[in-house]
Amino acid sequence: MAANGGALLKVKNVEVIYDHVILVLKGVSFDVPEGGIVALLGANGAGKTTTLKAISNLLRSERGDVTKGSIEYLGERVDQLSSNDLVKKGVIQVMEGRHCFEHLTVEENLLTGAYTRRDGRAEIYKDLELVYDYFPLLKDRRRSQAGYTSGGEQQMTALGRALMARPKMILLDEPSLGLAPQLVEEIFDIVRRLNEDEGVTFLLAEQNTNMALKYADYGYILENGRIVMDGEAATLRENEDVKEFYLGLSSGKRKSYRDVKHYRRRKRWLA
Amino acid sequence: MDFLYSVTADPVLQIVEDPVFFLQIILEGLMAGVMYSLVALGFCLIYKASGVFNFAQGVMMVLAVMCMVTVYDAGFGILLALLVAMVFMVGLSFAIERVVLRPMVNQPQIILFMATIGLAFFLEGFGEFIFGGSSQKIVPTEALHIGRDALLIPMFGSEIRLQQLDLTAGVCAALLVATLALFFQKTTVGRALRAVADDHQAALSVGIPLRSMWVIVWSVAGLVALVTGIMWGASSSVDFSLVLIAMKAFPVLILGGFTSVPGVIVGGLIIGVGEKVAELYWGDALGGSIEEWFAYVLALVFLMFRPQGLFGEKIIERV
Ligand SMILES: Nc1ncnc2c1ncn2[C@@H]1O[C@H](COP(=O)(O)OP(=O)(O)O)[C@@H](O)[C@H]1O
Ligand SMILES: [Mg+2]
Numbered sequence: 242m243a244a245n246g247g248a249l250l251k252v253k254n255v256e257v258i259y260d261h262v263i264l265v266l267k268g269v270s271f272d273v274p275e276g277g278i279v280a281l282l283g284a285n286g287a288g289k290t291t292t293l294k295a296i297s298n299l300l301r302s303e304r305g306d307v308t309k310g311s312i313e314y315l316g317e318r319v320d321q322l323s324s325n326d327l328v329k330k331g332v333i334q335v336m337e338g339r340h341c342f343e344h345l346t347v348e349e350n351l352l353t354g355a356y357t358r359r360d361g362r363a364e365i366y367k368d369l370e371l372v373y374d375y376f377p378l379l380k381d382r383r384r385s386q387a388g389y390t391s392g393g394e395q396q397m398t399a400l401g402r403a404l405m406a407r408p409k410m411i412l413l414d415e416p417s418l419g420l421a422p423q424l425v426e427e428i429f430d431i432v433r434r435l436n437e438d439e440g441v442t443f444l445l446a447e448q449n450t451n452m453a454l455k456y457a458d459y460g461y462i463l464e465n466g467r468i469v470m471d472g473e474a475a476t477l478r479e480n481e482d483v484k485e486f487y488l489g490l491s492s493g494k495r496k497s498y499r500d501v502k503h504y505r506r507r508k509r510w511l512a
Numbered sequence: 513m514d515f516l517y518s519v520t521a522d523p524v525l526q527i528v529e530d531p532v533f534f535l536q537i538i539l540e541g542l543m544a545g546v547m548y549s550l551v552a553l554g555f556c557l558i559y560k561a562s563g564v565f566n567f568a569q570g571v572m573m574v575l576a577v578m579c580m581v582t583v584y585d586a587g588f589g590i591l592l593a594l595l596v597a598m599v600f601m602v603g604l605s606f607a608i609e610r611v612v613l614r615p616m617v618n619q620p621q622i623i624l625f626m627a628t629i630g631l632a633f634f635l636e637g638f639g640e641f642i643f644g645g646s647s648q649k650i651v652p653t654e655a656l657h658i659g660r661d662a663l664l665i666p667m668f669g670s671e672i673r674l675q676q677l678d679l680t681a682g683v684c685a686a687l688l689v690a691t692l693a694l695f696f697q698k699t700t701v702g703r704a705l706r707a708v709a710d711d712h713q714a715a716l717s718v719g720i721p722l723r724s725m726w727v728i729v730w731s732v733a734g735l736v737a738l739v740t741g742i743m744w745g746a747s748s749s750v751d752f753s754l755v756l757i758a759m760k761a762f763p764v765l766i767l768g769g770f771t772s773v774p775g776v777i778v779g780g781l782i783i784g785v786g787e788k789v790a791e792l793y794w795g796d797a798l799g800g801s802i803e804e805w806f807a808y809v810l811a812l813v814f815l816m817f818r819p820q821g822l823f824g825e826k827i828i829e830r831v
Contacts, residue, residue, distance in 0.1 A: 299716055304618055328719025340714035342707045353707045356700065357719040402718060 248272035249410060249442050250296065250332075255310035257291050257300065257466075265291050267466040268310065273410070278436050278443040280453040280474065282487060283463035289355070289446035291338055293412045296444070297334040298324045314410075329357045331409035337418060337446075339399040343388030347379055350387050350398050354405030365405070372401040375431055380423075393424040400428070404435070410442040417449040425449065429456045450487040454478045462487070523793035532670040537788050543678035545784020546685045547747075550740040551757060552764040552776045553689070559728035560709040560771045562613070564624045568632035570758025572734055575639045576601050577741030577750050580749040581649040590655040594738075601734030602727075609727045611675065617722075619741070636752055651742055653677075658746055681743040687737055689777060696773075705729060709771070763811035769821025778822060779787040783807045 250273040256290055257266035266288050273279045281289050294300045298320070312320045319327060327333075333354075351372055355365045373380040375395040381443050382390055396416055402504050403411050413432070416423040433456055435441045447453035454460055454474045462470040462483070470483070477483050527534045549574065558566045566572075580597035584590055612627050643649075653660060659676030696702040708715040708725050714721060744754055760783070768779025787806040795802050814821065 297717065299713065302618060302713060302716060311780055312683050323721065325719045325721040333719065336714060338710050340717070342710040342714060344710050345703070345706060349703055349706075352700075353703060353715070353720065354718050356704050406719060442563045 245446060247274055249275040249277075249315065250444065250453040251311075252292070253311045255292070255312065256308050257288075257295050257305055258308050258425060259291075259303070259305045261306075265305070265466050266295065269463070269466070269468055270310075271461045271471065273442060273444050274459075275409075276436070276440060276442055277459060278432070278445060278457045279458035280460040281444060281446045281463060282450050282453060282460055283448070285448060287463040289448075289463055290414055291466075293334055293414050293444065293446055295320075297332060297412055298327055299321055299334060299336075304379040325357060328406050328408075328431065329437050331407070332412065333403045333406045333408040333410075334371075334412040335403045335414060335416070337400045337414035339392075341390075341398050341402075343386065345387055346384050347387050347394070347398050348383040349455035351379070351401050351405050354402035355407075357406060368405055368407065375404075375435065376401050384456045391484065393417055393421075393428070396420065396424075396428055397431075399443040400431070406442075408441060412444050412446075414446045415448065416465070417447060417452055421437055425452055432456060450483070475495075518793060518797040522797070524535075528704050532668050532672065535667065537792055538785055539672060539674060540678075541785030541788035542781055543582045543675070543682060543784070544788065545781035546678075546682050547740070547743060547757075547780075548760050548764050548784055549777045549780025550681075550685050550688070550736065550743065552761040552768065552780055553692075553773065554740065555737045555761050555765055556768075556770060556773060556776045557729055557733045557736065559765075561705050562708075562726050563621055563712075564613070564628060565621075565770075566733070567625065568635055569737065569761070570734065570755040571635045571752070572601070572604070573630045573737040573741040573744070574750065574752055574754050575604070575635060575643075576734060576738035577651065577745045578639060578643040578649060580738065580742065581651060581745070581750055582643050584652050584655065585649070590652060592791055597738050598735060601738060602731045604731035605734055608722060608730055613726055614723065617663035632755075635685040636755070640752065649745075651745040651750060653746050656742065657747075662806065677743075677746055682732065684739055684743065685777075688736065689773065692736075692773065695732075701728060716749050760807060763807035765821070766811040767821055769823045772821065775821055775823030783810065786810060 246466070252272070253270050254268045255266055255270070256264070256268055258264050269288070271294055275421075281292060283289050291300070291305065294303070294305065296312055296319075300306065307320055309319055314327075314330065314332060319330070319332075324329070332388070344354065345353070348369070351369060353367070355368070358365060373383075378394060379397055379401055382394055387395060390398065400411075400413070400416070416428050416432070420428070429452060431447070432443060436443055445453055445457060454477055457474045460471065460474050460477045461468050462477070469478070472480070478488070530735070546822070551570070554569045554573070555566060558564055558569070576597050579600045580593045583596045584593035588596075608631065612631055613624075616624055616627055654766045656679050661676050663674045663676060663679070665672045665674060696706055704715070704720045705728065707718075707719060708722065712722065715725075741754070744757055748754075752796055764776060764779040764783055766779075767782060768775030783806075790806045791801075791803040
């Protein structure tokens with residue numbers, strides 16, 4: 242662990258190009274410490290999803306390529322692994338928009354999460370009960386087709402399905418998307434409990450800056466494929482620019498966008 | 513008026529006059545339908561799991577049975593012949609995944625479809641090269657314990673003939689479908705295959721390896737092709753003209769829905785019965801050989817009014 246400076250995941254100067262021409266990530270660097278909840282914030286189109294998919298190796302199936310930089314997990318380069326290998330190593334993504342298997346039941350969805358495990362049926366069913374403990378709602382809906390459950394239930398199914406892989410780290414993409422505020426809070430509470438009780442590390446991509454900074458320890462702000470700011474969650478929440486541009490709180494005098502632009506010039510990958 | 517009479521009242525009268533004959537026709541239709549269902553089943557499996565409409569399914573069917581017959585004719589036992597044919601189909605699936613599917617992943621469906629057309633022609637040439645194309649081959653029905661006689665079932669003072677071959681095909685189809693259903697519903701791999709069919713990306717994200725899934729599903733389709741090929745081959749002989757029979761799978765798929773196993777079964781039966789009944793009772797009035805086009809016209813009607821087929825999976829629209 243020392244070799245890795247204490248970080249579970251180290252993303253260094255990663256550049257991603259879609260379709261051989263569309264440059265989307267322009268040198269993104271950040272660390273995720275073991276046992277932390279790190280938020281990746283930014284507006285729609287900033288490159289959050291692309292970053293997560295670069296880590297989980299789901300880019301290739303979308304004609305995206307990591308053309309520069311490196312991704313290290315537990316001190317080991319993982320950018321050439323398949324997503325299957327990565328899940329076996331303990332990193333799993335919960336995709337934006339949940340992506341449940343619609344025609345499978347909720348329970349079948351959960352069980353597919355255990356596909357890569359080789360520790361036997363008993364262990365897997367023990368974890369199924371654990372997931373039901375965290376999401377009692379899912380237990381009632383276990384026999385329903387996932388496509389017919391509500392948005393909140395689908396988000397829980399997707400998260401529970403990822404848990405079934407026994408991950409060290411979950412890459413969670415916009416869990417709040419399209420959910421009522423109270424449900425969002427419920428989901429984030431569960432994220433926190435999973436983090437504290439099960440020791441799962443989270444990398445959380447969110448547009449909902451307010452919520453994410455409430456639950457994360459540390460945050461990075463992504464703009465146009467670059468990280469423009471980072472800091473402890475509490476510090477970011479108090480930052481004037483974050484307040485104005487991401488939290489929608491204005492401290493009175495209106496700033497022009499140009500004033501914050503200097504953040505872009507900071508090259509985070511030197512960190 | 514004559515025409516109206518001959519398409520409406522007359523067929524009904526004929527049916528009432530000789531109901532046992534009508535039952536006989538239905539039975540023959542069902543048996544033919546089972547064969548159509550079997551062919552369509554192979555298409556359906558591959559389409560479900562990989563979104564590829566495999567034009568080469570018909571050729572795969574002929575290759576499978578040719579391989580089996582060639583090994584048997586070379587003097588090896590029937591069990592070994594079956595085993596070799598199975599291994600051959602699994603090996604073929606590995607090769608197809610490596611050479612055709614993997615480089616084409618993420619291409620639009622139409623490109624993959626074109627690729628399978630190419631594959632069909634290649635496999636036909638390849639098959640003729642290794643198994644010899646010219647000589648017709650005969651499925652060893654005795655060795656497979658497929659009877660060639662007809663059973664006579666007494667019914668209302670008359671009797672219905674049932675070919676043993678048809679009966680065997682029906683039983684095999686039922687067993688095959690039941691096994692597949694168990695495999696898809698009850699096993700981890702089967703569940704993963706259904707997951708892949710639902711959402712490729714999500715399946716990848718939970719670590720299901722798509723490549724192995726494709727090999728598995730093509731192998732399963734290959735085994736279905738072997739059973740189908742044996743049944744079709746047993747009722748005539750084995751050569752590449754059997755590929756044409758696979759064309760009957762298209763209307764069956766349209767009728768049943770491309771992604772539904774029960775749909776494919778029911779679709780096949782409907783077409784089998786429909787074309788026999790149409791031919792016998794409406795054939796004269798409509799100028800004969802209805803059997804040739806009935807399935808395609810029925811499919812066309814379905815495309816207009818129910819494009820997802822009888823049992824096509826409903827697209828769940830809800831977020
Ligand atoms: N498959 C793709 N092909 C081409 N461009 C893409 C693809 N996916 C995303 N993009 C582009 O990359 C940029 C970042 O997208 P994304 O990573 O989804 O942002 P976010 O998740 O922050 O909303 C957007 O401009 C988007 O249009
Ligand atoms: Mg996104």
